Amino acid sequence: MSINFLFHKDTVINITMNRSNTNFVSKIILFSGLFLALNPVVAEDKPLNIYAVNYPVKFFAESIAGDHASVTLPMPADIDPAFWEPKAEDVAGLQKADMILLNGANYAKWLPKVSLPLFKLVNTSSEFRDAYISLNEGVTHNHGTGGKHSHTGTAFTTWLDFSLAEKQAKSVFKALSRKQPKLNAGFVQNFIPLQKALLELDVQLTEIGNALNGQALLGSHPVYQYLRNRYKLNLESVHWEPEEAPTEEQWNTLKALVAKHPAKWMLWEGVPVAETVTKLEELGIKSIVFSPVSNLPETGDFLSIMNENIARLKTISN
Amino acid sequence: MIDSFYLAWRYIVFNRVKTITLVLCISLISFLPFSLKILLKESEHQLMSRAITTPLLVGAKGNSLDLVMNSLYFSKEKPDFISMKAVEKVMDSYLALPIPLYTRFHARKYPIVGTTVDYFEFRQHNIADGRSFAMLGEAVIGVGVATQLNLKVGDSLLSSPENLFDLAGVYPLKMTVTGILKKTNSVDDKAVFVDLKTTWVIQGLGHGHQDVKTIQDKSDVLSRSDKLVTTSTKIKQYTEINLDNLDSFHFHGDPSIYPLTAIIAIPQDDKSATILRGRYLSEQKNKQIVRPKRVIEDLLGNIFQIKEFIDAVVFIVAIAMVLAIFLVFSLSFRLRQKEINTILHLGCSRGTVVQLIVAEIFIIAIFSGLLCFSSLLVLQNFQGEIVHKLFIS
Numbered sequence: 001m002s003i004n005f006l007f008h009k010d011t012v013i014n015i016t017m018n019r020s021n022t023n024f025v026s027k028i029i030l031f032s033g034l035f036l037a038l039n040p041v042v043a044e045d046k047p048l049n050i051y052a053v054n055y056p057v058k059f060f061a062e063s064i065a066g067d068h069a070s071v072t073l074p075m076p077a078d079i080d081p082a083f084w085e086p087k088a089e090d091v092a093g094l095q096k097a098d099m100i101l102l103n104g105a106n107y108a109k110w111l112p113k114v115s116l117p118l119f120k121l122v123n124t125s126s127e128f129r130d131a132y133i134s135l136n137e138g139v140t141h142n143h144g145t146g147g148k149h150s151h152t153g154t155a156f157t158t159w160l161d162f163s164l165a166e167k168q169a170k171s172v173f174k175a176l177s178r179k180q181p182k183l184n185a186g187f188v189q190n191f192i193p194l195q196k197a198l199l200e201l202d203v204q205l206t207e208i209g210n211a212l213n214g215q216a217l218l219g220s221h222p223v224y225q226y227l228r229n230r231y232k233l234n235l236e237s238v239h240w241e242p243e244e245a246p247t248e249e250q251w252n253t254l255k256a257l258v259a260k261h262p263a264k265w266m267l268w269e270g271v272p273v274a275e276t277v278t279k280l281e282e283l284g285i286k287s288i289v290f291s292p293v294s295n296l297p298e299t300g301d302f303l304s305i306m307n308e309n310i311a312r313l314k315t316i317s318n
Numbered sequence: 319m320i321d322s323f324y325l326a327w328r329y330i331v332f333n334r335v336k337t338i339t340l341v342l343c344i345s346l347i348s349f350l351p352f353s354l355k356i357l358l359k360e361s362e363h364q365l366m367s368r369a370i371t372t373p374l375l376v377g378a379k380g381n382s383l384d385l386v387m388n389s390l391y392f393s394k395e396k397p398d399f400i401s402m403k404a405v406e407k408v409m410d411s412y413l414a415l416p417i418p419l420y421t422r423f424h425a426r427k428y429p430i431v432g433t434t435v436d437y438f439e440f441r442q443h444n445i446a447d448g449r450s451f452a453m454l455g456e457a458v459i460g461v462g463v464a465t466q467l468n469l470k471v472g473d474s475l476l477s478s479p480e481n482l483f484d485l486a487g488v489y490p491l492k493m494t495v496t497g498i499l500k501k502t503n504s505v506d507d508k509a510v511f512v513d514l515k516t517t518w519v520i521q522g523l524g525h526g527h528q529d530v531k532t533i534q535d536k537s538d539v540l541s542r543s544d545k546l547v548t549t550s551t552k553i554k555q556y557t558e559i560n561l562d563n564l565d566s567f568h569f570h571g572d573p574s575i576y577p578l579t580a581i582i583a584i585p586q587d588d589k590s591a592t593i594l595r596g597r598y599l600s601e602q603k604n605k606q607i608v609r610p611k612r613v614i615e616d617l618l619g620n621i622f623q624i625k626e627f628i629d630a631v632v633f634i635v636a637i638a639m640v641l642a643i644f645l646v647f648s649l650s651f652r653l654r655q656k657e658i659n660t661i662l663h664l665g666c667s668r669g670t671v672v673q674l675i676v677a678e679i680f681i682i683a684i685f686s687g688l689l690c691f692s693s694l695l696v697l698q699n700f701q702g703e704i705v706h707k708l709f710i711s
Contacts, residue, residue: 085565087561088449088452088453088456088496091452091453092449092450092452095435095450095452112524112568112569112573113515113564113567114452114454114513115434115435115450115451115452115453115454115456115513115515116434116435117434117435117436117439118405118415118416118417118418118434118436119415119436
């Protein structure tokens with residue numbers, strides 16, 4: 001239903017700060033001072049105060065910055081970060097950050113409703129704006145405490161395409177290097193293994209996608225668009241929640257979908273309730289979890305959870 | 319000598335109309351050049367202080383003075399609008415940091431400045447009470463606005479309609495005051511600062527309304543399908559943004575074409591500024607980039623040319639006035655010939671007569687000087703506001 005027209009234009013500052021090239025004695029010293037005041041290079045002994053809009057971006061920042069940054073995910077662990085509704089005090093915290101890492105692709109729906117410092121925003125996906133996937137329709141729904149929402153506009157789980165996730169990590173690396181140029185060598189050292197791990201995941205999923213060879217799959221929620229496109233998965237999604245039993249109407253929608261898309265597996269964001277699993281199995285559909293891990297996981301980290309996801313997906317292809 | 323002053327004083331008091339006229343004439347002619355100097359010095363100070371600290375301004379092609387005056391001093395002359403794309407353009411240049419400005423609307427008589435929180439850091443403004451704006455619909459006000467409108471943190475302020483006769487226009491927005499700036503001794507003291515997006519809500523580009531899915535009144539719904547609900551304009555729109563309805567606020571259309579009046583661009587260094595300026599000169603057909611300092615220097619150059627002309631006029635008038643005063647005195651002495659003869663017959667010397675006349679002139683000069691000085695003091699007290707009204711607003 002095209003009711004909620006939400007907009008978001010993530011912004012990014014990629015100003016190259018090269019202090020050695022800056023003539024501090026020139027008459028422009030005032031403007032350079034202003035520039036530095038607004039976009040300061042933080043002292044290297046002081047950890048950067050970074051805010052991230054979701055867990056994958058937080059993970060990238062923590063992996064690259066190590067002890068040189070304190071990365072905060074400001075929303076509670078039990079809600080979808082994309083649909084978080086911050087309070088003024090949350091925004092005040094964000095305004096004090098040294099850097100705010102955005103996911104881009106219309107991810108954080110709360111951004112148009114808050115006031116954040118433009119200079120501190122880093123859109124980690126701005127480099128591949130052209131690769132954003134547009135969505136034409138969506139149904140307004142709600143789950144958890146995140147309030148009503150729809151998935152119209154732009155698909156935002158960009159990190160499920162690991163080639164894009166690598167670009168996002170690179171964007172975080174560049175932003176950190178600009179902020180603390182003297183720590184660049186350490187950041188490079190941390191970034192290389194992360195980059196390698198992400199590209200390895202990309203290779204594994206590409207192989208799985210090839211092995212699946214167009215086998216019909218179902219997604220419990222419309223969050224797998226980038227995964228589907230990158231790895232050539234023949235996947236159609238419904239709007240179900242793992243923790244809620246689907247309504248009769250939702251079952252009917254699924255049956256209609258399965259009639260033209262005979263899938264045997266459904267990918268879930270989290271572990272679905274047993275009742276749903278049983279009922280799906282009666283329809284000949286098995287369930288596996290492929291968590292996008294948008295929010296802080298209870299155990300493990302981004303890479304370990306993605307490896308688990310891939311291992312489960314591999315069982316289908318086998 | 320004291321006797322001469324006493325007699326002169328008695329004479330002056332007796333001829334008070336003539337004396338007052340003379341005092342006023344002398345005061346006025348002395349006041350004019352000094353007052354002009356004070357006002358021009360203040361205008362130079364006011365205009366240059368902000369221009370110097372604002373490196374570059376990007377705006378629509380047209381009158382650069384309007385662009386600078388609107389962006390720096392929130393004057394009523396509005397330049398043509400540019401779009402948010404221009405902000406991206408500056409950012410993507412990697413040469414400068416942009417601060418967008420949208421200064422189209424007013425709350426009562428005070429300008430609403432739509433910007434980002436970076437503006438306060440850029441101008442080095444601190445919040446005296448409360449906090450910066452954080453959510454849509456929140457405002458930070460200058461200390462002058464707070465004093466004049468008796469507003470404190472938590473109070474509300476309504477945006478004013480652009481046109482009183484625009485009955486079909488957008489609703490005024492009730493903004494919540496979340497902070498009051500410390501005194502800045504600039505036009506920011508008399509401005510209302512909101513997030514850029516709030517100004518777009520005021521304009522009607524973004525709005526909040528009741529959930530169209532739950533509308534009970536069928537006359538509010540023009541058509542309804544699974545994916546689209548079309549409502550009539552009767553639908554209840556929110557005129558205040560609060561926690562209860564914040565979620566319903568949304569924007570229509572492509573935000574990259576949303577309007578701005580200007581962008582403050584803060585270049586990394588002199589070289590970046592030059593490159594950025596060069597790009598606008600060669601590439602941008604409908605935008606301009608200006609150095610406010612240069613524009614204000616040109617303006618002040620014109621003002622000082624006018625001042626020189628006024629100084630010349632004042633000088634000629636002053637000569638005429640001195641001649642007139644000389645005439646008044648000489649005619650007065652001719653009329654007072656009998657009085658002077660009486661003084662001489664009483665045994666006073668000619669020197670005493672001269673002393674009397676000098677004392678009279680001295681007293682008149684002292685009064686004129688005092689009046690001129692006190693007028694200048696009053697002018698100095700209000701010079702800021704006078705200059706703002708004369709040269710800025």
